[in-house]
Amino acid sequence: MYLLLAAHPQGAVLQELTQAGRPHPSNPEPRPVPASELPAVVRGLERRRQGGQPPRWIWHRTQDWYPSLLASGVELDRCHDLSLRGSILAHSQFTAHTEYALNADQVTLDDPQQPPRALQPPPPPPEQGALFDDPDAGVGRRRTLEDLREEYAAQQVALASVSPEENRRNRLQLLLAAESASAMIAAEMQHAGVPWREDLHEEILADHLGPRPPMGHRPAKLEALNLELRGLLNAPTLNPDSPQDLMRALHRNGIEVKSTRQWELKESKHPAIAPLLAYKKLSRLHAANGWAWLDAWVAGGRFRPEYVVGGVVSGRWASRGGGALQIPRQIRGAVHADPGYKLIVADASQLEPRVLVALAKDSTMAEAARDQDLYSGIAAKGFGGDRAKAKVALLGAMYGATSGEAGRLMPQLARTYPRAVDFVERAARAGESGGTVTTRLGRSSPPPSERWYQSQRSSSAEEQRRAESIARSRGRFTRNFVVQGSAADWAACWLAELRRRLRALGADGPVRAELVFFLHDEVMVHAPEHLVDVCIKAIEDAACAAKDLLFGPIPVEFPVSVAVVDSYDRAK
DNA sequence: TCTGATCGCGCG
DNA sequence: AAAGCGCGCGATCAGA
Numbered sequence: 001m002y003l004l005l006a007a008h009p010q011g012a013v014l015q016e017l018t019q020a021g022r023p024h025p026s027n028p029e030p031r032p033v034p035a036s037e038l039p040a041v042v043r044g045l046e047r048r049r050q051g052g053q054p055p056r057w058i059w060h061r062t063q064d065w066y067p068s069l070l071a072s073g074v075e076l077d078r079c080h081d082l083s084l085r086g087s088i089l090a091h092s093q094f095t096a097h098t099e100y101a102l103n104a105d106q107v108t109l110d111d112p113q114q115p116p117r118a119l120q121p122p123p124p125p126p127e128q129g130a131l132f133d134d135p136d137a138g139v140g141r142r143r144t145l146e147d148l149r150e151e152y153a154a155q156q157v158a159l160a161s162v163s164p165e166e167n168r169r170n171r172l173q174l175l176l177a178a179e180s181a182s183a184m185i186a187a188e189m190q191h192a193g194v195p196w197r198e199d200l201h202e203e204i205l206a207d208h209l210g211p212r213p214p215m216g217h218r219p220a221k222l223e224a225l226n227l228e229l230r231g232l233l234n235a236p237t238l239n240p241d242s243p244q245d246l247m248r249a250l251h252r253n254g255i256e257v258k259s260t261r262q263w264e265l266k267e268s269k270h271p272a273i274a275p276l277l278a279y280k281k282l283s284r285l286h287a288a289n290g291w292a293w294l295d296a297w298v299a300g301g302r303f304r305p306e307y308v309v310g311g312v313v314s315g316r317w318a319s320r321g322g323g324a325l326q327i328p329r330q331i332r333g334a335v336h337a338d339p340g341y342k343l344i345v346a347d348a349s350q351l352e353p354r355v356l357v358a359l360a361k362d363s364t365m366a367e368a369a370r371d372q373d374l375y376s377g378i379a380a381k382g383f384g385g386d387r388a389k390a391k392v393a394l395l396g397a398m399y400g401a402t403s404g405e406a407g408r409l410m411p412q413l414a415r416t417y418p419r420a421v422d423f424v425e426r427a428a429r430a431g432e433s434g435g436t437v438t439t440r441l442g443r444s445s446p447p448p449s450e451r452w453y454q455s456q457r458s459s460s461a462e463e464q465r466r467a468e469s470i471a472r473s474r475g476r477f478t479r480n481f482v483v484q485g486s487a488a489d490w491a492a493c494w495l496a497e498l499r500r501r502l503r504a505l506g507a508d509g510p511v512r513a514e515l516v517f518f519l520h521d522e523v524m525v526h527a528p529e530h531l532v533d534v535c536i537k538a539i540e541d542a543a544c545a546a547k548d549l550l551f552g553p554i555p556v557e558f559p560v561s562v563a564v565v566d567s568y569d570r571a572k
Numbered sequence: 573t574c575t576g577a578t579c580g581c582g583c584g
Numbered sequence: 585a586a587a588g589c590g591c592g593c594g595a596t597c598a599g600a
Contacts, residue, residue, distance in 0.1 A: 280580085287593090323582075326581090352589095395588075398588085399588030
């Protein structure tokens with residue numbers, strides 16, 4: 001059962017559709033639902049089964065509907081997020097020949113005239129009347145039931161015309177499903193929040209920085225370091241937070257650095273360097289994750305960041321507010337399971353190089369990667385067992401290193417593993433010449449920048465060099481895109497498969513395992529102790545399922561490492 | 573005084 | 585200025 005949900009002056013309007021996107025013949029009439037009744041109505045419909053399956057909800061953006069439904073206690077099984085599907089279909093090489101993609105520039109669901117969503121104030125939740133008083137606000141004029149029905153139908157037509165060769169149609173369909181599932185998971189994770197012990201966080205801050213200072217003042221330990229620096233550098237008014245100020249003071253003391261970055265400062269032996277590095281470390285902790293951060297982002301024992309699915313072109317998630325994807329190791333001790341619960345932290349070991357092996361069908365490298373530690377396996381053949389060298393070389397190949405140790409190791413890597421190296425080289429060449437590359441499931445790289453096109457028309461030798469530099473830069477991007485993006489494909493499938501298994505475990509009851517965090521190749525489940533073992537099994541099974549979904553039965557493993565801990569700092 | 577760019581650093 | 589890839593965020597800085 002396909003249920004389309006759209007905004008309406010009185011709240012919402014529902015319509016049952018066929019899979020193709022036409023009104024369902026047995027129940028074609030749209031049904032308006034007042035905002036106040038929406039959670040109850042949706043809950044009722046969600047309980048219906050057709051062929052044993054719950055309905056699939058179709059809506060413009062998951063973010064516009066699902067958070068408030070979750071707040072009302074309504075959890076749903078699956079959806080189509082038309083906005084996320086649309087941006088994949090509009091750019092995928094798999095659909096490049098379709099009307100949908102060809103028209104994408106003129107008719108898109110998300111108005112290109114509007115600034116990116118990140119720059120707009122967040123839309124009010126649908127049950128707040130304001131949204132419906134002004135037809136131009138929020139979801140806007142072109143998001144009526146009819147618009148969305150047409151949009152969905154057009155997406156289905158585009159999908160149906162994808163070549164079935166090499167399983168392309170199935171792969172793209174899988175990507176769309178995984179992307180919509182991701183949107184639901186992001187909303188559910190925000191709803192659940194990361195378990196965060198404010199008292200432990202404050203202990204960490206007090207240990208490193210001293211007691212909480214009055215607003216706008218430096219904590220005691222930072223101020224002490226500041227005074228020490230002023231003395232050592234003979235600079236009585238130094239502000240170490242100012243790069244210019246700091247640079248001048250360093251130069252006056254004969255410390256000839258070109259920037260004030262940590263790694264460059266570490267080169268110097270001057271007695272002021274140690275306290276300066278200590279200052280920078282503590283200053284960062286105070287500014288990024290200090291008391292102000294705690295006040296702003298943690299409430300009721302939970303950290304609730306906003307995740308932005310589709311926020312990165314490669315398919316990775318981004319986040320908005322609170323630096324959710326950059327929780328420093330320093331404060332991970334504050335992420336702590338509730339009494340009677342455990343944190344299960346799982347990460348896909350060396351995901352990107354394994355994805356490269358599978359993409360390139362490099363059987364020599366696959367053989368080497370049978371080792372639990374991929375880099376050791378690769379080092380054993382071609383690098384005389386030198387793991388560090390093998391790692392640098394492989395990362396260099398995926399990132400496009402040209403100089404330094406990684407650059408020098410490339411020929412060595414290419415001799416032993418020509419297929420893997422050739423795969424990323426091809427992606428780089430395609431990008432340099434303005435072409436498009438595509439992930440395993442069909443997410444394609446964006447077109448070249450305006451700068452790239454302009455540089456192509458260069459004439460002088462100077463401009464030529466500049467053009468080559470811009471082209472190489474795009475080459476490094478597309479080279480990495482296929483690997484990072486296919487890894488994101490895998491991770492999205494892993495996450496969706498895991499969600500399905502966790503839902504099956506604790507379909508009813510308040511005590512249940514929840515996904516609470518996701519970071520590119522790592523998930524965190526907050527689980528009651530008696531469910532820990534089945535959760536671990538679910539995580540591992542989901543990883544296997546994801547591998548099969550992407551690549552089928554190939555001899556490449558995607559092992560996950562799992563830690564069961566009370567606090568996040570004990571993982572890894 | 574406000575705004576956008578830049579630096580620097582946290583994460584994968 | 586370029587730099588092995590992708591991000592977000594806070595403080596500073598330059599310019600209106």
